[in-house]
Amino acid sequence: MNKILTPIMMGMGLLGLNSPLMAEESIKLGVLEDQSGDFAVATIGKVHGIQLATEEINADGGIDGRPLELVIYDTQSDNTRYQEFMRRVLQRDKVDAVFAGFSSASREAYRPIVDQFKGLAFYNNQYEGGVCDANMIVTGAVPEQQFSTLIPYMMEKYGKRVYTIAADYNFGQISAEWVRDIVKENGGEMVGEEFIPLGVSQFSQTIQNIQRVQPDFIVTLLVGTAQSSYYEQAMSANLRLPMASSVNVGQGYEHKRFNPPSLANMYVTTNYIEEVDTPASKAFLEKWHQKFPDEPYVNQEAENSYLAVYLYKQMVERAGSTDHDAIRKVIAEGDVCMDAPEGKVCIDPKSQHMSHTIYLARVGEDHSITFPKVWKNIKPYWLGDAGCDLTQSNPATQYTPSNPPSKN
Amino acid sequence: MAFLSELFAFLYQAGDAFAFLVLAACGLAIVFGMMGVINLAHGEFILCGAYVCATATRLGMPLPLSVLLGALVAGIVGMILERLVIRHLYHRPLDTIVATWGISMIATQGTLIVLGSTLPGTGTPLGSFTLGDYSFSQYRLVLIGTALATLVGLYLLFTRTRFGILARATIQMPHMAQALGINTGLVYSLTFGLGAGLAGLAGGLYAPTMTLVPTMGSAFLVEAFVTVVVGGADIFLGTAPAAAILGVIKAALTSWYGQLAGQIGLLLTAIVVIRVMPRGLSGWLLRERG
Incomplete structure (x- = not known):
């Protein structure tokens, strides 16, 4: 069929006939x-x-x-x-x-x-x-949609001492800069920042570095499957601080992949996840x-x-x-x-x-999702x-x- | 007390890094040191051990047994691969690299296609304990213990058992060994299987602490190769001390300036060592005998 139509269409095109068939x-x-x-x-x-x-x-x-x-x-x-x-x-x-x-x-x-x-x-x-x-x-x-909402919420709820762990490439570095600026604007303090090369899967020492300074909450900007081993390891070392993120749950659905309660008390700003109840x-x-x-x-x-x-x-x-x-x-x-x-x-x-x-998603002890806050039309x-x-x-x-x- | 807790924290971290390096590297070191095969599919044997272990655990098997099952399955797969592919490429080291790399890609992509992009984890067993300002995972102590036990076990295997003596004879003088009636083909097969089984063991042990994905083997690969390069061909005089030294360097740098510094330190050490001691630590320690 096409073989017959194509020359006809081409002919019509040559004649300047812009036929509906062309469409x-x-x-x-x-x-x-x-x-x-x-x-x-x-x-x-x-x-x-x-x-x-x-x-x-x-x-x-x-x-x-x-x-x-x-x-x-x-x-x-x-x-x-x-x-x-x-x-x-x-x-x-x-x-x-x-x-x-x-x-x-x-x-x-x-x-x-x-x-x-x-x-x-x-x-x-x-x-x-x-x-x-x-x-x-x-x-x-x-970031103005994910961090300008999330970080002030976390600081009000948990405190002003913030620790960031972020994947070490443009995403993590620039996102960490946003977090740093927003924390400062709201009168908080960055007590630590660590950048993790992509592909790193062992976090014992990082967990200890966090414990040393006792932040009020951690901003986790970890990317890729190797880095998501962090949650399981932090949990088994009994590091149970609240976490805030722009990438977890909404991207790698870690709350489904890992055993509870390793992601408990994780707060994520995301524009959609399947738990959104509308x-x-x-x-x-x-x-x-x-x-x-x-x-x-x-x-x-x-x-x-x-x-x-x-x-x-x-x-x-x-x-x-x-x-x-x-x-x-x-x-x-x-x-x-x-x-x-x-x-x-x-x-x-x-x-x-x-x-x-922007939905603020909170991961519970059993890894169920609740939405403490929703910001419309950011x-x-x-x-x-x-x-x-x-x-x-x-x-x-x-x-x-x-x-x-x-x-x- | 504050000093003691800091000291313990450092030893724990160095031990943790040591355990990871030893467990990741010893399978690779045996296959490389004894057979001269550079096995780029090492990470996929780790993957195999981890997947088998996690699946068995989810089906209700106790974790220690699942770990051993993972090692066993990886070892058997290793022996089959040795028969089918590696055996035909002895004395062709470059070809083995290409062949094992191909196997690695087939295994990773095959796992992705057949089993999907991720497997649910099993959760880390045991709890945590607190000392001073820090809390620690107990399972990590088990890993350190297992790494040491593995080294002791291998030492006994190669010095005290009939298989160990036959294996060493075969590796040193294959033709003489053959003339004395040793089935060298079987010995090669078993040795490769042992290397693969040790990789599977590492996978099984770390499965509860990591994300289970088809590419998880690559998380071990760089550290394993760095340890083998720094250590040289001998597992006891090379891999073990190399892992200890690298573990201390990595823990110290990571504690001081984060993961990036730890990684840089690891690679810099490797560069310096191969410049000063081209045959690694064990080559340097054995130079008189050589």
Whole structure:
């Protein structure tokens, strides 16, 4: 059938007849996520989220009548694979948009390639914030959403002496800087900070270092499966301090994987986890389990990835094409919003980051989750306030609190 | 009392690092030292031991038995692999590296595909005790004890048993041993199995304290190789003292400036040692005899 249709369509194209048949050409979405390696636990669900949304959209007539087609590669938790596959999807597969990346190291590894080939990449992951790049749309939560809520809450509840242990790469370092600043602003004291190289799995000495200074609570910014051995080891050394985190539970569902009570008294700010008890969340979870009955956990990154496909559909339909400039014009209108499983979310035109409902999740002694507090509609304000405005210019840079955009 | 508790805390940490290094490295050291095989699939034997141990524990087997079962299964898998692959690559060290690396990748990815991205943990047994300002995990003391017992056990195995004597004879002079009627093929097989079994033992022992994922073996690999490189080919004159020295260095640096310093110290020591003593500690200790 296609063999007959294609020459006809080409002929019509040559004659300048923009027929509705032309519109049947699929929209291609590149998916680069870690389906093996150190990060796979947290990221296989992202791929499933994208597949679920794609199936729903295609069953419902596609995007503007065009079917959505996925080009999926396993990036193996390896930064160089991201660079390889990013080149491949942009140059060879010629995808219209890419959904890519878990670790911030991998994002910074592929971002220059997206910029070079003028691609459009969605980063559907919570991270340390600060990426001001017109070719990136970030649907994950950022520090002003996760830390500005969490740290003051913890300091009020438990005390002002704070100890941070963080993974030693850009995510951990910059997140720790945010924690440091917020603790200081609220009149607290950092009694310790330790950065752990990725892949470290033995924490006896770190636990002892923490016991030496007796903090009121610990901020755990540990990443990857090797580092999550910390909780079990801290528990067996009877270190039972309250913990605060932006990455645990909402990403690696440690409360499901480890025996209680090793994660007891862990507080996490997350924009979604499967325990969120709203009708929208329940309906979402039911759809999910119908397609993926064996899914161990639906985390915030899975929801981000799912809703990002719908956001992309909305932007393409409103722009009338997959052209990136046209899409950015739609974003600049400032009302690209949707009702996601977590609640209403909107894309901020200045930073191309997303507003979120932030749930404070508390892990109990038996590892059940309660939500002592929910913040609705927290905007990703920091970049815009600091001077990043992608509707005006595109610096394609990552900023940090100590290295903000220069103001003219 | 404050001084004593600090001293104990330091010894505990050094002992903990020592136990990890010894247990992670001794299987690798035996296979490398006695057979000259550099086994890059070492981490996957650890993985095998850990998964078997955790599964058996979840099915209700007492932990000590599960650990031994993990070691046994890893040892048997090791012997099968020796028969199928390694045996054909003796005297081709570079080819063995590639082959064992391939086995390692197949095992990691196979585990991911068949068993999923993670296995639920079993929880660390025993409790904790307090001394001075610090509280400690009792299970970690068991690990230190087991590391020492493993070394003693291996020493007795190689010096006091018939297998030990046959193994040493085979390794020193394979042709003479063969001429005297020793089944050298079987000895190689058993020795490789022993190395794999020791890796499985390490996996089983650490399974209750770690995240169980297909890539968990790689968490042991760097430390194991550093210990073997620093120690050299002999397990008693090399691996054991190397682990002790590295354990003290690692604990001291980590206590002073965090995990990063500990890791740097470990690798710097390895660089210095191979520069000054190319054949490792044991090569240096045995230089007169060599």
